[in-house]
Amino acid sequence: MPAIRILDERLINQIAAGEVVDRPAAALKELLENSLDAQARAVRVEVQSGGVKQLKVVDDGKGIEKNELPLALAQHATSKIATLEDLEQVASLGFRGEALASIAAVSHLALTSRTAASTHAWRIQSSAGNAAAVEPAAALAGTAVEVRDLYYNTPARRKFLRTQGTEFGHCEEVFKRIALSRPDVAMTLQHNGRTHLRLPQQSFQQRALALLGAEFEAASLALDEQSAGVSLRGLIASPTFNRSARDYQYFFVNRRFVRDRLIAHAVREAFHDVLHQERHPAFVLFLDLDPGRVDVNVHPTKSEVRFRDPRAVHQFLFHALTKALAAARAGASIAPVALATAAQPMAGAAHGSSTGSSHSSYAPGQRLTPRQETMGLASMQPGAVYDVLFGRNAAPVIPATSAAMPPLGFALGQLAGVYVLAQNHAGLVVVDMHAAHERIMYEKLKMALDLDRIPTQSLLIPATLRASRLEAALVEENGALLHQLGFELAVIGPEALVVRSVPAPLQDADPAELARDVLREIGEYGATRALRERRDELLAGMACHAAVRANRTLTLPEMNALLREMEATDRSGQCSHGRPTWTQISMAELDRLFQRGQ
Ligand SMILES: Nc1ncnc2c1ncn2[C@@H]1O[C@H](COP(=O)(O)OP(=O)(O)OP(=O)(O)O)[C@@H](O)[C@H]1O
Numbered sequence: 001m002p003a004i005r006i007l008d009e010r011l012i013n014q015i016a017a018g019e020v021v022d023r024p025a026a027a028l029k030e031l032l033e034n035s036l037d038a039q040a041r042a043v044r045v046e047v048q049s050g051g052v053k054q055l056k057v058v059d060d061g062k063g064i065e066k067n068e069l070p071l072a073l074a075q076h077a078t079s080k081i082a083t084l085e086d087l088e089q090v091a092s093l094g095f096r097g098e099a100l101a102s103i104a105a106v107s108h109l110a111l112t113s114r115t116a117a118s119t120h121a122w123r124i125q126s127s128a129g130n131a132a133a134v135e136p137a138a139a140l141a142g143t144a145v146e147v148r149d150l151y152y153n154t155p156a157r158r159k160f161l162r163t164q165g166t167e168f169g170h171c172e173e174v175f176k177r178i179a180l181s182r183p184d185v186a187m188t189l190q191h192n193g194r195t196h197l198r199l200p201q202q203s204f205q206q207r208a209l210a211l212l213g214a215e216f217e218a219a220s221l222a223l224d225e226q227s228a229g230v231s232l233r234g235l236i237a238s239p240t241f242n243r244s245a246r247d248y249q250y251f252f253v254n255r256r257f258v259r260d261r262l263i264a265h266a267v268r269e270a271f272h273d274v275l276h277q278e279r280h281p282a283f284v285l286f287l288d289l290d291p292g293r294v295d296v297n298v299h300p301t302k303s304e305v306r307f308r309d310p311r312a313v314h315q316f317l318f319h320a321l322t323k324a325l326a327a328a329r330a331g332a333s334i335a336p337v338a339l340a341t342a343a344q345p346m347a348g349a350a351h352g353s354s355t356g357s358s359h360s361s362y363a364p365g366q367r368l369t370p371r372q373e374t375m376g377l378a379s380m381q382p383g384a385v386y387d388v389l390f391g392r393n394a395a396p397v398i399p400a401t402s403a404a405m406p407p408l409g410f411a412l413g414q415l416a417g418v419y420v421l422a423q424n425h426a427g428l429v430v431v432d433m434h435a436a437h438e439r440i441m442y443e444k445l446k447m448a449l450d451l452d453r454i455p456t457q458s459l460l461i462p463a464t465l466r467a468s469r470l471e472a473a474l475v476e477e478n479g480a481l482l483h484q485l486g487f488e489l490a491v492i493g494p495e496a497l498v499v500r501s502v503p504a505p506l507q508d509a510d511p512a513e514l515a516r517d518v519l520r521e522i523g524e525y526g527a528t529r530a531l532r533e534r535r536d537e538l539l540a541g542m543a544c545h546a547a548v549r550a551n552r553t554l555t556l557p558e559m560n561a562l563l564r565e566m567e568a569t570d571r572s573g574q575c576s577h578g579r580p581t582w583t584q585i586s587m588a589e590l591d592r593l594f595q596r597g598q
């Protein structure tokens, strides 16, 4: 066995480099964080060949004194903390004093810096961690770090790198995260001489728009919650803007991008109800709290955190997000998915409408004149509404006072047995009636069960169904659970069941099918799991059964009742699978379609 030896410093740095800078993007992150810690107002990044050939970060921050330049490259040298108390209260992004040393150990590095007080800049160069003497240089106030030939002396590491394009992709992602967290800093990103992003100092909204695109911005809802010294701010996209990957998930703790299991869990829980399991929500969120309440010294890359009071943070996050999502009810300010293809759903409007709009005397382009008094369409008889809408006088449908117009407006008719069309202030509202109805039922069931149990409705004619022995056994064993869900079932023969009552909100559903579905769920998962872990799936399944089927003709009062229920129901903007339940097509969009006013 060889004797135990202390490693020399350069080898130590190379080992550390393996942890801190495992790829060019990780080095870029460290350099950018140093610039932000130095209070830079503008930062320029130049990348060559995915960052392997060159990574250059130039900032206008406070700079480094000449005699401190060698220290900046030394291991365990930092200006950011001095004591254990400081470590427990870290407010800067860096504090380990090893990033530059680690990067320098595996590259050719040049550090050029000038403080505001200095008449010129100073530069120090190093190769594989061997620093040369400090020499004068010409540069503006601030710091420039140039890293060339990353991993040139560690071929094993170099082999793990991917293509230029992939490595640059990672660099761009790192850049985006930092740019999102500091919209007050101007930032540019170049790759192989081409500018990819040029971001001026701007508001957070503008920066989110620039980096995440208009579709995200349009679908997102601003969030601002505070409680007991903790705040959560940022944007969450309506669940209808969901993703197949976790690519639009930006979470920052005290302005530091982190991936954290506790946070991920709280977010997943909050979205659980409005998003299909395999889809991912999109958000940019900033959690801010006293630095003393969070430990960032958990991982060499500082991408994980540990909260001193994880339970409180989890609760706060969950509640803040749930509240914001609940506010996303239909007609509330949260924007539904952008409707770029408004032309398609309208194309078949002449068919399928059960209100017989083809008899309408309302000519295209004719303006509807507001009448003086308010009209309560919802309470009118179908015939009367028909007359109002399509009668000889082409009477108006828009109430005079804006206060009287509900957010989702009043129904005009039904399209292809699938969509309810309504008119509101903004223009046309299109509702997927099955999805919307399902959501309303689901929320009703959930609320009832949360309170105690789902109210039951006995059937005038009990429904009998053939059942397997297993199903019969399930009925006998799970009477209490079934009762809680609003059912009354009994075994009436070796292979026959009777459904005497069903959950009151679902009285229109086929009782036999409904019962069979619930029994299948209980059989598969067991009563306890069905109710505890799979409760929401169970209720969603029940709601789906009872929701109005496509091709069912609704009367106008029924349609209006549906619209009013949507407005009153939390989370009614999307069905329980995250698909939208309604969308708005504005007058401007319609005018564009017909090239009016152009
Ligand atoms: N762009 C910069 N502007 C001004 N000072 C800088 C800049 N980059 C580095 N420094 C100085 O060099 C020191 C060492 O930087 P380095 O990144 O190695 O360590 P750190 O930022 O203190 O901690 P960490 O290893 O956690 O990043 C910093 O503490 C800072 O004083």
Ligand SMILES: [Mg+2]
Binding pocket: 030, 033, 034, 093, 094, 095, 099, 100
């Ligand atoms: Mg640093």
